[in-house]
Amino acid sequence: MPANSPTTTTDCAANTLQVLCVPAFDDNYLWLIHNGRDAVAIDPGAAAPIVAALEAQQLRLRAIFITHHHGDHCGGIAQLLQYVSQDAAQPGAAQPFPVYGPRNEAIAGVNNPLSEGDSVDLAALGLQLQVLDLPGHTLGHIAYYSADQGWLFCGDTLFAGGCGRLFEGSPAQMHASLSKLAALPEATLVYCAHEYTLSNLKFAMEVEPDNLTLAQRQQHEQAKRAQGLATVPS
Numbered sequence: 001m002p003a004n005s006p007t008t009t010t011d012c013a014a015n016t017l018q019v020l021c022v023p024a025f026d027d028n029y030l031w032l033i034h035n036g037r038d039a040v041a042i043d044p045g046a047a048a049p050i051v052a053a054l055e056a057q058q059l060r061l062r063a064i065f066i067t068h069h070h071g072d073h074c075g076g077i078a079q080l081l082q083y084v085s086q087d088a089a090q091p092g093a094a095q096p097f098p099v100y101g102p103r104n105e106a107i108a109g110v111n112n113p114l115s116e117g118d119s120v121d122l123a124a125l126g127l128q129l130q131v132l133d134l135p136g137h138t139l140g141h142i143a144y145y146s147a148d149q150g151w152l153f154c155g156d157t158l159f160a161g162g163c164g165r166l167f168e169g170s171p172a173q174m175h176a177s178l179s180k181l182a183a184l185p186e187a188t189l190v191y192c193a194h195e196y197t198l199s200n201l202k203f204a205m206e207v208e209p210d211n212l213t214l215a216q217r218q219q220h221e222q223a224k225r226a227q228g229l230a231t232v233p234s
Contacts, residue, residue: 017127017149019191020057021230024049027195028072029232031153038062038124042144042153043193045072047079060087062124066101066110067155068141073193074101077109104140114142129153134181136174137164143181150188151233154181159192160234161200161217189233197221197231 020032020039024046031042032053039059043066044050054061061084066074077099084097100120101110114120116133129144134157143154156164157174158181166174201218208214221231 017125019151019233020053021232022049022053023230025072029191029193029195029230030076031191032057032059033125033127033151034059035125040065040122040125041076041080042191043067043073043155044076044080045070045074047076047083050076050080051083063098063100063120063122064109065120065129065144065153066099066107067143067153067157067193068102068138069105069107070138070156073155074107074109077107081109102140102142105138116142120144132180134177136169136177137167139168139173141169141177145184145188150185151191152181152184152188153191155193157181157192158190159194159200160190160197160221160232161204162196191233195225195230195232197234198225 016035018034020034022030022032024030028045030044030050032039032050034057037059039054039061040063041050041061044064061080064077064080081097096111098112099110100112100114101107103113103115114131116131118131120129127146128148129146132143132145134141134143134154137156141155141157143152143157145152157177163174163178198221201214201221204214205218224231
């Protein structure tokens, strides 16, 4: 999905919380969780698409969450901090704007380092996010999971139909990370960070050409892409 595609809203719960899908670059998805007033950004690799979505929806950014150190996931931090610094109405403006990220990765701008066992309570949204350590794609990669909403924001660890490339971790680490995610409830919605679904399913069909479930999934996702729709969350 090109970066100038319209931002789409996915209603993901019966309450007021929603997840906004913000396309960026060639195939990235940046995420905004919001309640119609306040929002948090997850993996803002670029600031401009996030700012455009915030202003279009009249949302106030309250926090930033990062899963790992790659630039297409954290490259927008500095500009977003500059953007929020211009908002005199930001509550607690005298305090550092909260930027959450992996404890075991050095990411400029992160002032709230997190690792597995930590959780973040977002009072403005009435949302709690639990942190999972997911080494593999990078050594310090983390994910954010909302048990109440059934949402997983997993960066580049798990994709629809595939998993992330091993840049730093070992196959054993990635297997352990994927096993951890597989233990989550089956109804969990997976908000991954790239539109890789069709290429993943193409590979899967080469491995299992007689898998009818895969063939049906491939057709279903192709129909979505033909309409310009995202295939995630899955």
